[in-house]
Amino acid sequence: MDKGSRATLVFRVGTLLVAIALAFGLISCMSSLTVSGYHANQCYDYYFGPYCANVDEVPAGTYTVLASWNPASPQQMYFLNMTSTPVGAKVYLLNTNQTAFNVWIANRSGLPLASISYGYGPQRLAWFADYMASHRQEVASQYDVSGANVIVKYFVPDVEPLMAVVTNGNAQSSLNLTYFATNVGVMINPSLGFRATACLAASGAVLAVFGLVLKRRGAETKP
């Protein structure tokens, strides 16, 4: 490959990266608008009527399982209570089958603030809210305290409640809830998208300019 072709190749790789950056930028903007829409009204039109979430109440923290999952139980329920930090939130983890976790974030009185569940969101949320309101003590008394830790690793404020990572301290299962974001109109975490855009655009621009410089130099040195 001669110098001219090499310069063209560098230039084209640069322009290609810039084009990919444009795609990421566009989708990140769309995602960002969707997220700000969520934050504007904080309400979700659920099956049982509108439900509003105040997700900012829920911080990252360590949560302790108060009731262990009992495979023999038809409800297969985790009942969690946040104990490590004195904030007004509780997390209920409901395991509807053996492969997926449903996570419920509720306030101190047991009313759900946000659902980041997989599959059956609205109906289950309403069902669970009702269930917890009337049977909370009953549920707690049915299960032994296992001591297993469920750690909420992080919450991403700008796309809350759509993104969170929950791992079970017993390593029975882990779930990256970022997947759910894509199902509700947020194509990509905007901050991640904008970072990707910036990286791609910067490296693309550098390569493209470098390619142009190489081209010009090649043209100047030609006899």
Add this chain to the structure above:
Amino acid sequence: MSSQGEPKKRRGSAFTELLSIFLHLDHRLPVLEASAFLFFSGVLLFSSVSNGGASSAFSYMAGPGGLSLTSLILVVLILKNLASGWGNDFEKGTMQTFLTYPLSRGKAFLARLVSSLFVPLGLMTLAQFSVIFLIAPGFALARFGSLLLGFLTSLTTPLLVAALVVLAVLWAKSGGVPFALGLVAYFMMLIFLAFLFSVGSSGGYHYVVWAVFFLNPVYAFSSYFNNQTGMFGYNTPVPTYAQAVELLAANLLLSLALLAVGALLFVKRTEA
């Protein structure tokens, strides 16, 4: 030693030179850039990831979202390169110039194929996999096998169409008719196979359903996964996982065999 090494080097550089000419012709600025933009936007916009098993990983790549825009862009790009580009080379006589390179006909065919077919395929692969690894790295790593399977399945229709267009171009030595033929073949494979599948399922014509499974293995895997989740209501034969993989392999082999026939035809037609 140097006298033996020299021709090899020249042959290698002739291939690269021819390839760079084809790349320049097929992917002029900003065609490749526009394609990259559309590929990445399409993947980000229409592919949804839901946490789950192999089924959801397969659906991410070969589901309606994964197939719709990216597959169409790929087919249009391949048709443009193969039918318009290659066909015009024959029509305008530039093919004869390319054939004066000190290179075997087979390698010249390969160079054209790499530029026209494999570069768009590479771009699509980059888009699909980089996006899934960016938005859900844990899921992508855990389900890489199923993602790969879904990706290969999503390629079957574009590859089959590409192979048919190559044959049509070499047969007709022109671009217009093969372009139209390729476009019709693509949409027929989408619409007609859906119709056939529906008729085969509801009418109990199992051989029709198996033919559809072979021509578009997305149906085979969808039947398999839907059966797993109890979502399949028709009187439809359901392939086992191994059978679905075999159907996918058979379909890919068919495309490769057609491309091999294309290579032989190219050698024969350009020597004549």
